[in-house]
Amino acid sequence: MKSRPNNRRPGDPQGSDIESTEPLRLNLKSFDDMLPHVGDFGFYQWLLLVSLIPYCFTYSVLYFGQIFITLVPETHWCHVDGLGNLTIEERRNENIPQLNKDPPYDTCQRWNDSNAKDNSSLVSCTTWEYNLTTVPYMSLAAELDWVCERSYLVSTARSIFFCGSIVGGILFGWLADHKGRIPALVICNGVGLLATVATAYANSFWSFALIRFFAGLSFDNCINIPLIIVLEYVAVNKRSLVVNGAFGFYFALSSTILPWIAYFVADWRILCYVFAIPLLSAIVTPWILPESARWYLASGMADKVVTKLKRIALFNKKTPDPAIYDAFMTNQEKGDCEEQTATVLDLFKTRRLAKHTILVTVFWALIALAFDGHVYSLESLSESVFLSFTLTSATEFPAGILLILILDRWGRRACSFVPTILTAVCSFLMIFITTGTASLVLAVTARFFLNMAANIALQFAAEVLPTPARAQGVALVHIFGIIAHSMAPYVVEMAHIWDKLPMITLTVVSLVAAILVLHLPETMGEDLPQTLQEGEDFGREQKFWSVPCTGKKSRPI
Template identity: 45%
Template sequence: MTNGEYNNCYMYDVNYTEILAQGKVMADPQWPRVKCRHGWSYNFTEIPYATVATEQNWVCDDAALPTYAQSIFFLGAIVGGLLFGWVADRFGRIPALIGTNMMGLLAGVGTAFVSNFWEFAIMRFFVGFAFDNCFTMMYILVLEYVGPKYRTFVANMSIAIFFTGAACLLPWIAYFLADWKLLAIVTSAPLLLVIFTPFVVPESARWLVSQGKVEKAVGILKKLEKGNGRQVPPQTYQIFTDSCKRMQEQEAQNGKYSVLDLFKSPRLRRTTLLLIVIWMAISLVFDGHVRNVGSLGLDIFFTFTLACFTELPADTLLTVILDRFGRRWLACSSMVLSGVFSLLATVVPVGIYSAALAIMGRFFVNISYNIGLQWAAEVLPTVVRAQAVAFIHIMGYVASIIAPFVVYLANISQALPLIILGILGIIGGLLALLLPETLNHVLPQTLSDGEEFGRGQSIWDFPCLAKQVDGDEDEKRNADVEEVRSQAFVRGSQTGASLNASTGGELRSSILRRSTKSRNSTKL
């Protein structure tokens, strides 16, 4: 006992029989101390079952081990993102989809049989390989078959409905199973269904075209035509084939560019660095809110469910307003509001008030996450777009490695994590004002376009208040934008926002990853 409080990690190194024989009944703080020798008893009031941390006594000097495991998980996410992105580009979406789900299945089930920290960390590393990729590969495949008119809707609402439903259900599966090993098996086992994918889902026709397999792509399209009960004129397929050949020629010309080219001119370098910093801030704030639900003073299962439910209204709202109000001010306002609500949560009593404000912070960072995913793909020039967005999203994973350590600061002060998340949210939101608006602008194609893109725009420009151009100019501009969108390579991850990339970026088809994952990685 120190200063009237019991120490959970140390005991006095004395002979208690002799001490009692001497008539002493009060401990002397000057007695020598040693680490506890007889184990620990745990309070299972909040989480009514044993976890890997309690079973293996990751407390006291080992209390940071779960935090290290989560960071190792995100290291796996970085490696897995690069690996399965390459597999998807080289061998196709279906092989990548099967590979990432099988990796998640094997490592997830293997987690239930670990006996020490390093075995657990290795399993988490390989589960990280499947992080996001286990569902976004299918997500990409679907979006590559969806026309431009419906992509924003499909990208946002599929996540809003299916991710939200599963995420809200997850804590209650954990609660009723009441066994972390069984939870690892039950939540991993459904990934086995991926083996049926080749029998029910065709390979991406867009990917086949990018590999020069035009005839095979046409064969798949004809099967879809028959399945949909539609009839496409033969000349349409001929036009499609000719168009594919032209796109391949364009890709051959663009193949000489890399991410490094973004840093060779001043304005494009500034834009790229801003995108990296803003996306890292968004990723860290989002993942921090996901992990901080246990420090809000309410039932963790209920709070986790409620926080995940914010994804539904956030995605729904964004689907309605994104193309009306633009990217810049929506990104700024949502990030700043996330930061403000996070800071307000630290000045009210812990419990329902602080939890409500923190959940509002989570709601607004959901919005900024989805905006950031799409915005990066629109700002960057076509010739390096896919590579650049992939790089920016990997930097988001790097930021997510820090998130568990930010949440761990709650052991020092319960308010510290929310203070850090709040400050980062406000800074990230204000930095977003320095990026160019993309709504109603033709996306940059070349590096020189990227260097000039946004020049002359003012921070105070609001797309919804812009003066209407004359009919001919407006029609021409919309036609140009629609042409770019019609060639878009769309990828959404966990956030689900559509990524409007043009043909050159699509044919390179590097996988555009979402950080975050963090969404499913929280261990209950």
């Protein structure tokens, strides 16, 4: 029998030989291999979860803030000079055509001659009056009269914001790869901070659109970068909990209180300054978030990863064998961690992998379109947009909690299909139920289901796409999602053609998304594909009708 080599180091107590590092060297090839030794869900990870709060608030104000900056009261009518001595009702009855619909008067035309009230006397409005009962302030859009034939300017400004996000994704993605995630995040949120403050000085469509384009550069990156960093430092089996629990709670909280901040501030210029407060996180980011361990490794700075690992162990009160750090460094120096490289084009070179890439991309884009379509449709509800927005945003939290409970039991496909098809049902019913409490209940229910579908959609992409091209593939999914975001305002604008057209469109979009997700492989409990060939073969043995919790099997996917 061979004697065990003596690996005791100088200063180690007699009889406390450290286990040979050779078995360790074979197993400690990646940061994920090292993390359990220093604590993968301890005090340090909880601090990281808390650090996500300002970034989730930033994401919320960038995503939804423009709605309240450009919110136009539904009740508005032509302004006529020289009638200031009359009441609102008298002015409307005197100069505005009455209609048999809601609102019961024309919002875009007036009588040129109040004594000759016929079609020949109708003229288009040049300026408007607004009822500030439900929306207690004049927004930028109201001040500049972006209504009637100019209402498309609100939607165009929103689309330009999302176009900025596409440019920002490319720009800050490159910066993150070459200079580090933390510098990229600091500059990203710094640009968003300056643009949000500058929004308060916009005085025309073009100045507003240009400023919001720069604000859009920060959108998505403001949360994607910190969230990915935090996920790197958390146990693999806790990542669904982080995304659907902590992030869902913070985002739910911020988006729920956002409309009431707008309501009580009641001044869109001051509101811009308030919205800029979370973006001040750019100043403190280097002190509350660590640099990406994977970026350190990719940049040849394994020594900094070891320093970070020792710090994590200190916070988590772990005392790992010092030999693990040496074994990890040895693996890095010998190049044992070399991985296959690929480009996004490699995802389309084989049939099944190409199919899965296209499916996850289109599924996410359709979910993003349906999500934003329902968000913007809240402005047309007869109830208070502030209350409607609050109730729908509050569904983020229960949706996240429910996913935590069922996602690893029912699987990704079922948990995507069911809420998406139910969204289609709600959208279909909203074609016919357009007012009253029932319409609000349907809007809240649809948002609840969409929250679930959206939370799973990008997780699906990260789990289906193979490691060599995963980051690039997820970026591709993100870009098409942003394109969908930019299209959503125009879906709502379809109401000017036919008031039922937006919900018909959202019904079809949700239905198609539900059908598509059934053709993706189930990823629950499966090892992530590490090579392009594994990505091609992923799910090949699965059955189309199988559900993980029942084990039912049928024909192959």
